[in-house]
Amino acid sequence: MIRKKILLLGDFHVGKTSLIRRYVDNAFSDDYLTTIGVKISKKALKVDGLDFELLIWxxxxxxxxxxxxxxxxxxxxxxxxxxxxxxxETIKGLDEHALRFHAVNPKSVCVRAYNKVDLIPEESLGSIDIPPDTFLTSAKDDINVSLLFETLVRRIAP
Amino acid sequence: MIERVNRLEFECYDEEEIRKKLFPLFDTLLLASLEKKGGRTLEILSRSIAEIIARKAQSDPEELGRALQPVISPAIKDEIADNRDQMIDVLYPILGGMIARYVTNAIRELLETIDRKIEERLSFQKIKRKIKARLSGVSETELLLEESFTARILSVFIVQRESGLLIAESNWGDTEIDDPQMVASMASAIKDFINDWIRETREVSEVQLVSYGTSSLYIESAGSVYLIAFLDREPDYEQRERINEFFAKLLKKYQTFFSEFDGDSRAEEIKEIERTINEFIAQINEHVSQGEKAGSPVPVRLVLLILLLLILFPVAYLLYRDYRVYRLEEEIRQKTSLEVKLATEGDHWVVSGTVPDLRHYDELRSLLSRLFPQGYVERLNVPLYVLESLHGKLVDSIRKNKGEVSTLKEDFRHLATETAMDRKATQRIRRQIDRLQKNLDRLRGTLQDYQKRLRREKAKLSRAEKIAKIRSIILEKLGKTFGNDPRYHRKDGSFDFKNGGLFAEGKADPKPQSLAKLKKVFEKYITILLGNPETRPYVRSIEIDGYTDSKGDKETNLRLSAARAEHVKSYLASLPLAKKLGADRILISRGMGSKDPILVEGHEDAEASRRIKIAFHLDDRAILKSLQDSLK
Structure with missing residues (x-):
């Protein structure tokens, strides 16, 4: 079993907690988020034959x-x-989050989730530029959520 | 009244009789005066009563207490019943003080009892405690208190400081913590939160003890990890010291493992660490169960044994030395028939005795130099007549050979002068040659160094150039192979499978006949990317994006496109060549929905829109690192 700490970062109310709720096996109460600013959840998964356990902050x-x-x-x-x-503006803000994250963990990797795709009119999709390692996700409709996490694990796998 | 008193004087002179008659009059007078409100009697009495009570309280408090008790007790009782809250407000500070004094007295009594125990008990433990008290400056009583309040360790976690990942855990008996990984992470988060808060508010180092109910968490940080001990009560000073000592040992042994821990719980070291922690917990908890046994026989026995050894060792050494002297003297006697005495002075042997003649003296010296190759001190006596005879012989010999010796001496002097001159010249020339040779070697070495460095720098530069141009190199290679294929995009090296009729409408499985074409292209694609050691380390991922046509709703299309990408990814990852080159591990699938539909003359080509796009992405960090390494 390989255990890794991963973070969910993004502006307020972008759907981080919903993505986690959609994906994880076990989680502490949401109350911790408001009291100490973090909530920890756990997810076990298998990628390329290796067992992983993610501690998602x-x-x-x-x-x-x-x-x-x-x-x-x-x-x-x-x-x-x-x-x-x-x-x-939350998409623009991601670069700042990435910078802040890499300043603390220079060797770590990031993937991006453009969440709430369920709320976007279909005709607007074409105008959205989707960079590499970026996923259109919907926590509500469970779109690309597992792929998002698995891709990150694949990128951090030894 | 005055009249009545005057009359009494005439009626009777007996003092006792007068008192009997007068006192009731005073009572009547006093009562009348008190009943008359606003009278001065009440005012005078009020002033004096306080003084009288104060004086009585000083002279005989017990009597006063006894007298007032029947009156005061019911009065207080009634007052508490009627005005409970006010009474509590008034009495709280007094009661608080009384309780504090009571507790202080109780603790003092307890400490005195312990002190008495210390005095009464003569044990090894007591001596140990006394020394400890003297060294640490903490009183013996406090140390004994600490000993009696030892906590039991229920679980121990070793947690990576930065990530909060649990490295090792060990529990006592049946104790088990649910989901220890989550607990360790959450404890780490809470610790970080508190530390951050503490640092912001005050200059305090780190949180170390957290109490909840009757239990406690003891946290000790060092290096890249910290230890959390879950205890059934607050650990005392000694116990914390023991935990810290244990933690220090663990750190010393596994420092490298801890700092390099990458979350892999299969590491052999983890089992070892958990075993060590388990032993430690058992040791601590056993100590708690047994309590302190005064005068433990084991340490006393150990001390006695050490003392015995300390006494026996010098005795054994002296015996051994005497035996050796005896053996050596015996050997000398047998070989030379001489009786000599041996002794030691510091590190040296001393030989003393008398030698009858020079022959025996020579024999003895030869034997002694064999026996004592490190040297010895000689205190031997040779009879005077023997020395006189030897002196005479030597004088005669010198007289006989005097002329020959002088001639030879002169020849030697000449020879020595000439040899010395030649030697000096030769040495000078040799020094010059050596110096020149060294200079030449140094110059040759420098030249070789420069040549090597130049070659190295050229190679570095060439390597760096290749790394910096890695994208262009890959695009050039892909262009050579796929340049004429309309599905290939020269700009970014991606492949758009839009004209193969890859998917039927609404289906996620690719059509089997189209997979053969996809396979052929993909194998060429990954051979260029990953079949070459120059490019392979820099390819981070190969992304497979699935698309749909514009029919249907957005959610369905997003889901369908993700499923298409996933199907193609699984198929491509299963190809033997993909496995061989490691492409199966870097494939990523994404669902793009109906984004960017394929338009032909303003109308959507739905079959073409139902497509897969394959693109490679380079690892910028790996490129940067290689560039840095190559230029080092």
Whole structure:
């Protein structure tokens, strides 16, 4: 069993907690998110014949009155950067999250989730530029969620 | 009243009789005066009563208490019943003080009892405690208290400091913590949160002890890990010290393993660490169960044994030395028939005795130099007449050979002068040759170094150039192979399988007949990317994007496109060549829905839109690192 700490980062209300809720086996109460700024969940999965256990740290997004608690970043093998497709500014904000994450973990990897694809009109999809390692996801309709996590694991696998 | 008193004086002179008659009059007078409100009697009495009670309280408090008790007790009782809250407010500070004093007294009594115990018990443990108290500056009583309040360790976690990943865990008996991985991570998060908060508010180092109910978490951090001990009560000073000592030993042994731990729980070291922790927990908890046994026989026995050894060792050494002296003297006697005495002075042997003549003296010296090759001190006596005879012989011999000796001496002097001159010249020339040779070697070495460095720098530069141009190199190779294929995009090296009729409408499985074409192209594609050691390390992933046509709703299309990509990925990953080149491990599938439909003259070509796109992505970090390494 290989255990890895991974983070979910992104602005406030982009759907990080919903993505986790859709995916994980076991989780601590959501109350921790509001009290100490992080909630930890667990997911076991098999990738390329190897058993993995992910300890997923859902880190509270920044709000006008709260800073992102970066002391939780240390020791993470990878991160999922989450943006809300209905709020373009959250996509722009991902680069800043990536910079902040790489400043603490220079050797770690990131994948991106453009979440809430279920809320986007079909004709708007064509105009969205989707960079490599970026997934159109919907926690509500369970679109590309597993692929997102598996891809990250594949990237951090030894 | 005055009249009545005057009359009494005339009626009677007996003092006792007057008192009997006068006192009731005073009582009546006092009562009348008290009943008359606003009178001065009440005011005077009020002033004096306080003073009287104060004086009585000082002279005989017990009597006063006894007198007042029947009145005061019911009064307080009634007052508490009527005004409970007010009474509590008033009495709280007093009661608090009383309780504190009571507890202090109780603790003092307890400490005194322990002190008495210390005095009464003469044991090894006591001596140990006394020394410890003297060294640490903590009183013996406090140490004994600590000994009696030892906590039991239920579980121990070793957690990686940065990631919060649990490296090893060990539990006592049936104790088991549910989902220890999650607990370790959450404990780590809470610890980080508290530490962060503490650092922001005050200059305190780190949280170390967390108590919940009757249990405690003791946290000790060092290096790349920290230890969490779950205990059934708060650990005392000594116990914390023991945990710290154990942790330090563990760190020393597994420092490298801890710092390089990458989350792989299959490592052999983890089992070893867990076994070690288990032994430690058992040791601590056993100690708790047994309690402190004063005068433990084992340490006393050990001390006695050490003392015995300390006494016996010098005795044994002296015996051995005497035996050796005896053996050596015996050997000398047998070989030379001389009686000599041997002794030691510091590191040296001393030989003393008398030798009858020079022959025996020579024999003895030869034997002694064999026996004592490191040297010895000689204190032998040779009779004077023997020495006189030897001196005479030597004088005669010198007289006889005097002329020959002088001639030879002169010849030797000449020879030595000439040899010395030649030697000096030869040495000078040789030094010059050596110097020149060294300079030449150095210059030759420098030249070789420069040549090597130049070759190295050229090779580095060439390597760096190749790495920097890796994308162009790959695109050039792909262009040579697929340049004429309309599905190939020269710009980014991706492949768009849009004209093969890969998928039937609404289906996620590719059509079998189209897979053969896909296979052929894909095998060529990955051979270029991964079949070459120059490019392979830099290819991070091969992305397979699935697409649908614009028919149907968006959610269905997104799901269908993801399923198409996943089907193709599984098929391609199963190809033997893909496995051989490691492509199966870097394939990634994504569902893109009906994004970017294929339009022909303004109308969608639905069959073409139902497609797969394959693209490669380079690992920028690997490229940067190789560039840095190559230029080092």
């Amino acid at each position: 859902d880190i509270e997004g920044a709000t006008p009155v709260k800073k992102i608690p970066t002391h939780y970043f240390a020791g993470a093998a990878g991160a999922i950067l989450v943006a809300d497709l209905t709020r373009p």
